[in-house]
Amino acid sequence: MEITKLSPDDEAGCIDAVGIKNAVLAQDCPEMVPSTPRGFANMLRYGWDLEPGHAFLARDADGTAVGVLNVDVNLYDNTNQVWIDVDVHPDHHGRGIGSALVERAEAFTRELGRDTIGYGCLDLPADDEFARAHGFEQKAIEVNRRQDLSTLDWDVVQRMYDEAVAASTGYELTMLTGALPGDLLEPMVELTGSINDAPKDDLDLEDDVFSPERLRAYEEAQAKSDHTIYRVIAREKATGALAGHTVIAVERERPHLGEQHDTAVARAHRGHRLGALVKSAMLLWLREAEPQLARVDTWNAESNNHMIGINEKLNYQIVTRTLAYQKTI
Known part of the structure; x- marks a missing residue:
């Protein structure tokens, strides 16, 4: 498996990333608004307020996209932190892909000179177990x-x-x-x-x-x-x-x-x-x-x-x- 940083100009890569994220939503919460490749690329270009996001795509040896890591980096405040989302395609669970993406997030956080990672996930037992297994402590509940x-x-x-x-x-x-x-x-x-x-x-x-x-x-x-x-x-x-x-x-x-x-x-x-x-x-x-x-x-x-x-x-x-x-x- 290879994990590479994704460019907003990589149209095929953005399509693959969105395919993974939407496959996860289809299984875990189909009521949520799905992503689009165009919207995903724009978040990597512009972010919320010109704080561009970062994304890393995990691919199998045959090139199949199996997981995606999103990293938001604050530039205006809370500059010791990043916030991450981790998505693994439902067909590829149980192979350590999520753990590898968290490790990549930790390495990227250190590269940025930061020391705190925020992580968000759906309120599901498996997601909570994953977060706690990787050392995260629950701090808040948000409702869509x-x-x-x-x-x-x-x-x-x-x-x-x-x-x-x-x-x-x-x-x-x-x-x-x-x-x-x-x-x-x-x-x-x-x-x-x-x-x-x-x-x-x-x-x-x-x-x-x-x-x-x-x-x-x-x-x-x-x-x-x-x-x-x-x-x-x-x-x-x-x-x-x-x-x-x-x-x-x-x-x-x-x-x-x-x-x-x-x-x-x-x-x-x-x-x-x-x-x-x-x-x-x-x-x-x-x-x-x-x-x-x-x-x-x-x-x-x-x-x-x-x-x-x-x-x-x-x-x-x-x-x-x-x-x-x-x-x-």
């Missing part, structure tokens, strides 16, 4: 929920919006597509940082560090990955201060799919139902702007009760639970 817009009760959305408007008369909404205008860039840095108040559970993580450059990098990476960014921002009328926001990205390759990227309310402005306001306003907007949009996926820590409560009122249903682990090498 999905909103099916075809079964969404729009009367509920409208009622949530109307009630939130009544509770937030000191605020107004701004709706934006794509890049932020220059005058909002600095204020959005502070507001985006409010996401650090979301639960981290027992994960050893520093707060995310945001800057104008990082926000621009996020916009550029999403645009180059063919995602359209929609933002709804709540602003305090009296001061002009940005108080809360939500962001959804819609794929252009699969425009029926959207992903919730961020929702946060600044501490000084909590208690005015701004989270419900921006999320319900976003849905009403997207119903007109993206009529083909059918599903929106979101991820939350299982302990994030406040946001989960809003999501469940908006018809988000659980797709799967995932476990997050860490270890020091």
Whole structure:
């Protein structure tokens, strides 16, 4: 078996990697959104915010792709860490391929001068056993929920919006597509940082560090990955201060799919139902702007009760639970 680093320009290699990942999902959680070769390559080129991902492909002696390792490397914060995913094709379990990929991840982490590896997997007994056998300690539980817009009760959305408007008369909404205008860039840095108040559970993580450059990098990476960014921002009328926001990205390759990227309310402005306001306003907007949009996926820590409560009122249903682990090498 040979493990080689995968280039985003290796079209055949990206197809093989996605084939492995989707075969695993088909067996373990077919409800999850499958990868596409184009989307996989874009993550290796651009990442979330110009933090390109890394991938390693394991092949048998005859060239058959049997396993794939993904490594995300933070550049803005938590620079002692990497996060990995390990997938082995179901037809090739029990041959030590997963263990070899973890060893490659450890070697790559050391090459980068880092000492902590995070690992995520589905909440399945075999996956948990694999993680613990390789020295990982469970630190958090995350839940993937999905909103099916075809079964969404729009009367509920409208009622949530109307009630939130009544509770937030000191605020107004701004709706934006794509890049932020220059005058909002600095204020959005502070507001985006409010996401650090979301639960981290027992994960050893520093707060995310945001800057104008990082926000621009996020916009550029999403645009180059063919995602359209929609933002709804709540602003305090009296001061002009940005108080809360939500962001959804819609794929252009699969425009029926959207992903919730961020929702946060600044501490000084909590208690005015701004989270419900921006999320319900976003849905009403997207119903007109993206009529083909059918599903929106979101991820939350299982302990994030406040946001989960809003999501469940908006018809988000659980797709799967995932476990997050860490270890020091």
